Amino acid sequence: MKAVSPLVWTIVGAGTVLACSVTQPSAELVDARQAYLRAMESPAAQHEQDELLAAKQALQKAEEAYEGDPGSRSEKHLAYLAERRAQMAEQRGLTTAAEQDQMKTKAEYDALEKQMRKQTEQRLEKSREALGRTTSALAAVQAQLGQAGGKNAELEEKKRQLLAEKENLEKSLAVKGTELEAEREARIKAEKTAAAALASLDKFAQVKADDDETIITLNGSVLFETGKSKLLPAAEERLRAVARALKQQKNRTIQIAGHTDSRGATQMNEKLSLDRAKSVREFLVSHGVKPGMIEAVGRGEAQPVAENGTAEGRANNRRVEIIVRKGT
Amino acid sequence: MHRLWSATCLLASCGLFSCAATVNPAQQSAQSQAAVRGAVEAGAEHNPQAALHLKMARDQIQQAEQFIAAEENEAALTALQRAEIDAELAVSIARKVRVEQDAALMRSKIAELRTEATVEGAVQ
Numbered sequence A: 001m002k003a004v005s006p007l008v009w010t011i012v013g014a015g016t017v018l019a020c021s022v023t024q025p026s027a028e029l030v031d032a033r034q035a036y037l038r039a040m041e042s043p044a045a046q047h048e049q050d051e052l053l054a055a056k057q058a059l060q061k062a063e064e065a066y067e068g069d070p071g072s073r074s075e076k077h078l079a080y081l082a083e084r085r086a087q088m089a090e091q092r093g094l095t096t097a098a099e100q101d102q103m104k105t106k107a108e109y110d111a112l113e114k115q116m117r118k119q120t121e122q123r124l125e126k127s128r129e130a131l132g133r134t135t136s137a138l139a140a141v142q143a144q145l146g147q148a149g150g151k152n153a154e155l156e157e158k159k160r161q162l163l164a165e166k167e168n169l170e171k172s173l174a175v176k177g178t179e180l181e182a183e184r185e186a187r188i189k190a191e192k193t194a195a196a197a198l199a200s201l202d203k204f205a206q207v208k209a210d211d212d213e214t215i216i217t218l219n220g221s222v223l224f225e226t227g228k229s230k231l232l233p234a235a236e237e238r239l240r241a242v243a244r245a246l247k248q249q250k251n252r253t254i255q256i257a258g259h260t261d262s263r264g265a266t267q268m269n270e271k272l273s274l275d276r277a278k279s280v281r282e283f284l285v286s287h288g289v290k291p292g293m294i295e296a297v298g299r300g301e302a303q304p305v306a307e308n309g310t311a312e313g314r315a316n317n318r319r320v321e322i323i324v325r326k327g328t
Numbered sequence B: 001m002h003r004l005w006s007a008t009c010l011l012a013s014c015g016l017f018s019c020a021a022t023v024n025p026a027q028q029s030a031q032s033q034a035a036v037r038g039a040v041e042a043g044a045e046h047n048p049q050a051a052l053h054l055k056m057a058r059d060q061i062q063q064a065e066q067f068i069a070a071e072e073n074e075a076a077l078t079a080l081q082r083a084e085i086d087a088e089l090a091v092s093i094a095r096k097v098r099v100e101q102d103a104a105l106m107r108s109k110i111a112e113l114r115t116e117a118t119v120e121g122a123v124q
Helices: A004-017 A019-023 A027-041 A049-068 A073-147 A153-203 A233-247 A266-286 A311-317 B002-022 B025-041 B048-069 B073-123
Strands: A206-209 A213-219 A252-259 A294-298 A319-326
Touching: A027 A049, A027 A073, A049 A073, A073 A153, A073 B073, A153 A233, A153 B073, A206 B073, A213 A233, A233 A266, A233 A319, A252 A266, A266 A294, A266 A319, A311 B048, B025 B048, B025 B073, B048 B073
Parallel strands: A252 A294
Antiparallel strands: A206 A213, A213 A319, A252 A319
16 A cells, blocks of 8 residues: 555646546557457457457456556556457457368368369260260261272261261370379479468568469568678578579569668669669579569669658568569 | 455555566566567568567567666566567467468469369360
């Protein structure tokens, strides 16, 4: 109690001057309430009820501290913890939702694959039927020829045609039966390795995969010294992993885009970002990525992804993006 | 009213003072640092949102070290608890990002299969 009294006196003192401000909840408590409401409206409400309950209890503690001793350090601290707890519930809810989405997508993929295989089988069946029809037509013509004593030129011509047709159908059936399946299997395998290779990069970099492009973002601070465009030794391991993944991509174009923060002259930043992109390109080319499929561009400070007003934001803006797109 | 007041006193003194007796800054520091390592392992450094909370966690651990040096144990504990929860949040975000990326990859594979199906269909 002894230790609380100075705090109480401060509040009473402040209260006589600014009666309202004392009863206002702290910014932390306001944030915590908002975070909790957001979490309640997120997928957490459906998937993470335990987490949500923990968030609610944390918020209640903060509210109690506010009621008992508004503006206290205890209120602010408990509100800070409550806000994080609510954010965590929200994130975990989103994770569970994404996991379910992924399972659904996987099922869709499997179904589609099965459907495609069935279609291939149907096409094979049709070809077989066509072959059967041609074969019986051929037999009929041969029978007629036998009756005509082998002297009918028209029938001879028809026989030749049917024989050629039969040969073609047999050939195409053989092609369909073997190559098509083999091709499909090879494609599925290649696709799997390529996708896995790109995905595995998220140990080193931020990877964002879209329907037709994948963006790998490498933080500038791990690649280069401030103001320099020569690669740091620590960057090489990351870039080697990137090169390994890129080598497996077929029919893709790769763009290396350098970005800087907003400090320094615009032109300097443009040059620096281009030089850095070129350094990365050179490294990747020297590690086996085909030079024809990869280009370097400098974007300077024009495309920030975060606030340039804070050190954290600036660090995120200094980056190199590797954009892998479909097509030639 | 009386009950509320005594509860408040208990809460205030627990939040600010008496808990120091049960959890000391050294223990909490180990816990917070473990949470930071967990966040790094989960890949929090590679997503801006997760990286932000990881940075907050690291900053608050650093701040706590200064408080410890100045023997301000209460302030140190507060900072360390905040660091721990920020690191935990960074883990949650990093995990979510990973799962979302997996789902996006799967969707792009479906799109590829669809394109192929149309092309083959057209040939037929």
